[in-house]
Amino acid sequence: DVKVTQSSRYLVKRTGEKVFLECVQDMDHENMFWYRQDPGLGLRLIYFSYDVKMKEKGDIPEGYSVSREKKERFSLILESASTNQTSMYLCASSGQGRGGEQFFGPGTRLTVL
Amino acid sequence: QKEVEQNSGPLSVPEGAIASLNCTYSDRGSQSFFWYRQYSGKSPELIMSIYSNGDKEDGRFTAQLNKASQYVSLLIRDSQPSDSATYLCAVNRDDKIIFGKGTRLHILP
Numbered sequence: 255d256v257k258v259t260q261s262s263r264y265l266v267k268r269t270g271e272k273v274f275l276e277c278v279q280d281m282d283h284e285n286m287f288w289y290r291q292d293p294g295l296g297l298r299l300i301y302f303s304y305d306v307k308m309k310e311k312g313d314i315p316e317g318y319s320v321s322r323e324k325k326e327r328f329s330l331i332l333e334s335a336s337t338n339q340t341s342m343y344l345c346a347s348s349g350q351g352r353g354g355e356q357f358f359g360p361g362t363r364l365t366v367l
Numbered sequence: 368q369k370e371v372e373q374n375s376g377p378l379s380v381p382e383g384a385i386a387s388l389n390c391t392y393s394d395r396g397s398q399s400f401f402w403y404r405q406y407s408g409k410s411p412e413l414i415m416s417i418y419s420n421g422d423k424e425d426g427r428f429t430a431q432l433n434k435a436s437q438y439v440s441l442l443i444r445d446s447q448p449s450d451s452a453t454y455l456c457a458v459n460r461d462d463k464i465i466f467g468k469g470t471r472l473h474i475l476p
Contacts, residue, residue, distance in 0.1 A: 296468035297411075297455070304462075312463075344410055353399055353459035358410040 257281070258359035260345055266365045273332040275362050277345030285348045286328035287356060288312075288320065290341040297344070303328055304352060335366045369467075370394065371458050376471035386443040388470050390456030393437065399459040400432055402441045405469065406452045415441060446474045 261276035277286065287302040289312075299312030301320040309320050317339060321329045328347075332339055342363050346356040372391045380386040388402075399418055403411035417423045417430040417439065429442040439458070443450055453469040 294468075297466040299463065302463070352462035353464060355399075355401060355413055355416055356457075356464055357413060361410045 258345060258347055258357055260343075260359040260362050262362050263360060264363050264365075266367065267332075267335050268367055269336060271332075271335050271366075273335050273364065273366075275330040275332075275343055275345075275364070277328045277330070277347075277359055278326055279328075279347040279357075279359075280326065281347065281349060281357075282325065283347040283349035283357075284325070285352060285354075285356075286322065287346040287348075288318075288328065288330045289344045289346065290314070291344055291361075292341050300330065335364075337366050340364060340366045370460065370465045371456055371467035373454075373456050373467040373470045375468060377473045378470055379473045379475055380446050381475050382446060382448060384446055386446045386450065386472055386474070388441040388443075388454050388456075388472065390439045390441075390458075390467055391437055392439070392456075392458040392465075394458065394460050395434075395437065397458045397460060399464075400430070400439045401457040401464065402428075402430060402439075403455040403457060403466075404452045405455060411455055443472075448474050448476055450474050 258279045288300040289297045303322045319331045345359040348354045348356045402415040405411045415430040423430045427444045431440045451474045455469045456467040457464045
């Protein structure tokens with residue numbers, strides 16, 4: 255079974271802090287994704303990566319950056335957290351080419367005070 | 368027109384009945400279609416993938432795809448209270464997957 259893990263289930267940070275969210279997958283998948291999910295807005299794609307050291311902007315990249323130094327690890331960085339970044343953050347990976355089945359981690363519920 | 372549309376619900380279905388969840392999509396070039404189940408406070412879990420027109424069955428779940436009508440559905444037979452969740456339809460667009468906002472399903476005991 256595909257296993258996608260995220261570094262924290264719950265996180266509370268203060269406005270202006272730099273926040274790191276880590277995601278690790280153990281299935282040698284090429285593709286990794288970061289989403290945020292908010293009530294009424296559904297899943298929104300922040301950034302994605304199709305290979306090590308590659309990154310592409312999704313639909314809502316503003317205020318975020320990513321890092322993919324190793325194939326199994328994809329990190330989401332909030333450079334200066336703001337209250338409107340309070341959300342559920344979901345990492346996913348896929349290996350069946352691009353546009354294939356995605357498998358999600360458990361999610362990190364981030365609260366920015 | 369939204370790329371992937373679902374009725375938000377809630378859809379209430381008696382226990383033991385068939386639940387029918389529907390989804391329409393706008394990109395005629397889409398080739399891959401997925402259904403995810405998401406329990407409250409949890410992450411989405413892939414339950415079905417379908418790539419060809421027609422039906423695909425897996426246990427109590429049947430996915431139906433009609434590319435001409437740009438329509439995909441999920442049927443859940445013998446609905447159980449544990450099926451109460453939000454069901455997300457997802458469709459590929461180019462190199463990405465686009466998710467619908469989901470339909471909340473409530474199975475009445």
